[in-house]
Amino acid sequence: MEKNHQGLKRGLLPRHVQLIALAGMIGTGIFKGSSDTLNIAGPGVVLTYFIGGILLLIIMAALGEMAVSYPNLNVQLLVNKAFGFKVSFIVGWLYWINWIIVTVVELLAAGSFLQFWFPSAPLWLLSLFCGLLIVGINLFQVKYYGELEFWFAGIKILALTAFIILGVLILVGIIPSSIHDPLSNYTAYGGFFPHGFHGVASAFLVVMFSYGGAELIGVAVTETKDTEKVLPKIIKGAVWRVIIFYIFPILIICGMIPWNKVSGVDSPFVQVLSITGLPGAAHIMNFVLLTAVLSAANSGIYATSRTLFSMAQSGVAPKSLLKISKNGTPIAGILITSAWILVGIFLAYITPDQVISYLMTIPGFTVMLIWISICAAQLKLRPHYKSKPFFRVIGFPFITIFAIVSLSVIFIGFLLNSNNLIGSTVCLVIMGILIVLSFTVRKMN
16 A cells, blocks of 8 residues: 555545545535525526536636646645645635534434434434444545445435436426426426526525535545546546536426425425335435435545644644554544534534534535635646646636636625625634634644
8 A cells, every 4th residue: 555755545546536526515515405505596596506516617627737736735735835824724724624514514414314214313313323433434544435435425426317317207207297297397486586696696605515525636636546647537527427416406306396395304305206106215315315415424524634634744733633543544633523523413412403504504605715715826826837737727817817706706795695694704703713823823843
């Protein structure tokens, strides 16, 4: 097993990294968050997902370009190279906080899906069980994590593909159902854009949370074999698949049931399959959804532990976080992440009904800030490449600037929206604390 100079084992194969990135992006955001976006924007939310997908492509291309030029640096280390200690301190810890919250949300969603079968069991207990399972998985060698994640992610991608095919067959009438005129569901109940452009724009917060995880490729790259060869292909393949796996299922859901009948209690996917009358379909889909969010949580623990490790390398975090187990995994980072998962589960104990919706808004803010920092780092580093990379952002610098401006406008718009008061307040408090600490904390050599 090859080790990199930092002590982490390079045990991830190209297929592992591709599925890890998809696993981070396809989780609660689509399977449970889609009920929120549909209630916000109606069927027109597909436009939000499409615009978000274009921005995602730009971010991924910028990250891929930098990863080819600096193959041993992940997101936090790239920002450190571009802007130095203070900015990398803010971005590194912001990225870690982002993934901590995402991981907690995914585990709470897993608990809520288990309640489909165990309705009397409390959310916090089921989520605790899921958390113990996923933490245990991450204590193994990274190659075993990658292999398990490959199959985890494969199950949910296969399920989404089957859902799309089944939905199309039902909507066109090949499979009999009680849906007589599916097209009317797109035009009735206020039309395709029932809440106008405001609804489309308002849905961006959950959409950005949903797409967050694409940059996980920039974390996994330090444990990937033959980075320069496989990364561009992985990025190009991941982006278009994610767009398809969001937009098509949303259109099918809206065709099969009126958008304003999406309850938000169960996943819209389970809700749709429950009305088809197919034997066991809802139970099968609920199992797939459980697997999906556990997969995303698995990616979250991977991301948080590796981010702490890289921050310790660059002096942004204590050197004690460089501790590695005999299996080559960053044991200290995994244990710290586990402690914060317990905090999230305690929140589920206090407020089980609102905790997922509240927590889901926060990563929408932090993801936008992280994506802006990735584009800004690419703008800064491009003139300093030792050689011209074979993988480059087309239309530089205009495309990169367009992404920065677009993300900034979306970010400011959400700060000014009173409906996002909790998420924006938490985000601003976190940013304020990190900015103050970046000027007071010295590099931890």
